[in-house]
Each structure stands twice: as structure tokens, then as C-alpha cells.
Amino acid sequence: MIKPLLVALHEIRIYLRDRGDLAFSLLLPVVTFALMYGAFGGQDTFHSTAHVVNEDQGGAYSNLLLERLEEEDSLEVNLLSAREADSKLDRADLLLVLYIPHGFSDAVASSEQGQLVFKQRGNGGDEGQVVASIVRSAVDELAQEFQVHAQVSEALEGTGVGQEQINVTVEQLIKEERQELTVTVGEETLGGRTDPVEAFLPTIVTMYVLFAVTLTARVLVEERRRGTLERLLTTRIGVGQLFAGKLLAFCSRGFIQTLILLGLAYAVFQMFTPLSFIQSLVIALVFIAAASGIGLLISSVARTEDQATWIAVVFTMTMVILGGTFFEIPEGGVMSVLSKISFNTYANDALKAIINEGSSLADVGMQLAVLAGVALVALPLGRLLFKVLPGGR
């Protein structure tokens, strides 16, 4: 019993001594997380930048429009000079720019038609169209407010009420109206929560764990190459104990990396409860054991390190694709049937159920059983192949 533990500690000691490997493997989850955060940043709503050229410098209405745009949660306003904007449009660095022409405020003040211009490449792109729509909405709102001002002023003309008082009162009423909208729009999301981090985290975790297959696949081949495997075979350690020790070492290593990734997700996105965090770790641990078992199986049959790496890469890619990591696999099709042979599918399903749907470990018992089964079959099968193949025992 103690020998597998000694082998695992020995393997971990080698891992800790290789500073480059250690730094890379611990930084990898952090980098993965940073990429995830950079890509999604916890956002589940539209967010973009409105590029604006304001040629109506100092104009009251152009400033008002810019203030309104800056108040939009989904927009950031980026002011450009006309030359800069034209150049960027020419180079297609930007697809859509809003121009506020010279004299816009004066035109609005004198009740003429003030005109804004969108310059765009093609249709301005999907994102540009959404930005244009938000700008139009802000402009419409402003126009309605101007209209209210004008109509109230006209109605009170000759009543002795001063223009200043009219302006203050109308603005106050409009402000109140904007704060207490008479019509609101709610959102109801079907098919679970749509937070991209929550949607992608389970698949990123499982894909990440699968990379461990490549590392584990090389371990016995490396021992063979440096002659230590043969030396170990002349000592009193059994081959089964050697396998168990290697499995333990790679499970520990994979678990620490997964703990970092999930821990960061917990801390930054607050997407777990303490219980769902522990449940996710349990699923990850069983999946890591299955992946390490498969890695050892590959290591038993591979003759060279390159061979081990390539077998592991092909295996990993197949599992990742069939496991629905990059795209949702629709129910009922051929892919749906094929996905059942990927143990990623079961890990993804289990993690999604825990993270996104608030399920418990009991709810994902079938998935856990499949993953544990893979680990329990892969390890003895690897041991058997090691025995029957040339150079084994």
C-alpha cells in the first residue's frame, strides 16, 4: 500500500523540481481563466462602443445627445476627429461612425431639422447596426422632448408664464417620467441561464482535464526511455503498484490545477455555492481519474514518447469534439448517438447540471458511474497490455 504512495510522491517531487513545468502548469489555469474573463467578463448583455465625430463643438444639443449616449449602459462613447474617423473607415478599422455636423444645435434650436449622419462600411456590421439603433433611439427620445417643449411653450404663449419657468417645469416632468417609466420590458430566458461563463466553464474544465491524458500517456514511455522502468522492474515494487502510484500522482496534479480554475471562477464570478463548488470538485476528481487511467492505458501500448503524444492528442480531440465542448450537440441526430461514446459528454453534463441547474451529485449519479467505470476499466486494461506487450511484465 505504501509503495504506490511513494511512487506518487516521487512523481510529484520530479514535477516540483522542474520549475518551468511547475510554473507553466500552475499558470495555465490562471491564463485560461483570464482568457475566459477577458472574453466574457461576466457580461451577458450587449456592450459596444459608439464612435462619434462631433463637428458641432460647444453646441448645446450635440452635448446633450452625447450625454444621453454616455448614460446608456450598453454603450461607451469614443470621440474622434473627422480625419481620424475617415481614415479608420477607409482602412476598415471601424465599420460605423456617427457624425454630428456643424450647426446641428443651431438648427435644432431654430426648429429646423437637425440631421445626424452615419458613415458606414457596407451595412456597418451587426454590432454597428445595434449601435446605430441605440443612437436612433436616443435621438428619437431627444426629439420627442424638444417637441414637448415646443408644444408646451406654444400652448402657454400669452399666459404670462415665463419661458424659463416652462423649460424648468417641462424638464422636471420629463426627468420624472424617465425615472418612472410607464412601460417597462422584462426578460425571461428559456433553457436555463445564459451567462457565457457558466455555459463555457464546465467544458473548459473538462477540456483542460483531458490535456492531462497527454501528460500521463508519456509517463511510462519516459521511464522506459531513461532506463528507470527496467530498473524499477528489478526491485520489489509490483507493476500494479507502479500503475497505482502514477495514477495517484497525475490525479493529484490535475486536481490542483482544476482547483485553481474552479476556485478563481468561484472568487471572481461568485458562480458557486459552497456545496456546488465541492460537488463540482468531486465530479472533476472522478473525471481526472478516468482521464489519467486512459493516459496510462496509452502509455502501456506506446513505444515512443512521440507515439504516446499523438495517440493522446487524437484521442483528446475526438473526445472534445464528440463531447460538445465547442458546440451544442442537438438531440436525436447521429452526433448525439456518437457523443455517448465520449466520456467528456458525461463530465460536461454532470458539471453543467451542478453549475447551471443547481442539481446535486445524486442527480448526476449515472454520469459519475460512467466516469468511474472508465477509470476502473482503463487501469487494469493498461496493466494487462503492459504485461502482454514486448518489454513488459
Added chain:
Amino acid sequence: MTKTFLSAKNLYKSFDGRKAVDRVSFSIRTGEIFGLLGPNGAGKTTTIRILSTVLEADRGDVIIGGYSIRENPDAIRSLIGVCPQELALYEELSAVDNLVFFGRMVGLNGREAKAQAAARLKLVGLTGRAKGRVDKFSGGMKRRVNLAVSLMGHPKLLFMDEPTVGIDPQSRNNIYRTIEKLRDKGMTILYTTHYMEEANRLCDRVAIIDAGRIIAMDTPLALRSRIGPPEQVTLEDVFLKLTGRRLRD
């Protein structure tokens, strides 16, 4: 009469139809240094791999310390140490870490493994470099660590497969002196080498193997006497006469 410690009987092993070891039989007495000499590809390493339980012979049997290799390989593993031809070390680790790990693998507890590691490093003259990483060592130092590892667990029989290949005269001399000390303590050693003067110096008896078969076996003196006055004939002369001057792959 000294007791036989190892007895190999009619060992036969082939790879893809090519005979690597062909009806090899010999015995080694307790405390004897037995040399196995032969050109490249003669079957020396395959013989050692069979004797050290790594490979299974197609036919024949080996008795070591009274145990049959076919029936009780685990018991045999508790009696042997192997110093392989290739360096078999974890180069990322220190010398002492290598020794302690292999010590634990041969069944020593932590304290015993540390104590033996210190003693073995002293024996091979590496006490001052015990904590140095092996990948920073010279070829000769690595060879000495390789030898020290094979001595962990007090093996009664030591297999040494060309332990002095590619090292400087100082390290080679250190290994010779270590082997002589082990012989003085009564350890039984099976030694393979290409260097005839080394076999002449260290071995009590030698067997010359070629194409998987033993073609001569005796003391170095008796073998030299076979082709001329022993003071004028070297073991290399005997070797070349018996195995021929044809280049081997």
C-alpha cells in the same frame, strides 16, 4: 568448496526468430566475480535482463540463491542489484533522492534508505555532491551514482552491465576500487565489459559469449594459457582469436 549462488541452465531467447541467447549455461559461486565478455550484440545484455527477471527466457531456468526464476521471481528480486549499461536515474533529482527512492523500492524504510544512501555515496566518493542534481554531474559521476543505486538494499548478487563505458580514468579507477571492496565483503558479481584488461584485473572467471552462445569459460590465466605463454598473451588476444576480427554491428 564454495557454494554455487547462481546457476543458469540452457537459457534460450529469440526476438523475431533471431537467436539472442542460445543454450547458455554457467554458474557463479558465492563471492565470485564472473565476467561475461563478448562483442556487440553477442547476447550479454539479454542474458543479464533474463537473470534480473526483466525478460522471460523462452526456454531454460535460472536458480539464484536457491530460488527458481520461473517459480519465484519476487524472491530473486530481493537478492539482486542491477547496474544497467544505460544510466537509469532521475536526472532532475539529487543523487541522494535517487538513492533513497530506489532504496524504498527495494523495501527499505525511510531511515534505512537514508542511512544506506549516505554509505553508498561515501563508497563511490560522492558524499560532497549528495544533494547535487544528477543532470549537473559529469558522465563519470553519473556512472558512480548508477552503481551506488544498484547497491541499495544490500544485494547478495550484483549484475554490472558495462559499468565503465565512456568515463574518465579517475572515475573508472574509483569503480574498480569499489568493486574490489564489494568482492572483499563477499558480494557475488556478474560483470560484462568490452575492456579486456578490466576483466583480467577484476574477474575470477570469465565466459566469452558470441552469437548468443558461450564459446569459452575459465579463469583469465587459464584462457590466456590456451593460446600461448600467459605472461606474453593478453585476454584481448584470446578474445580476438575466439570471436574473430570481423566487425560486428
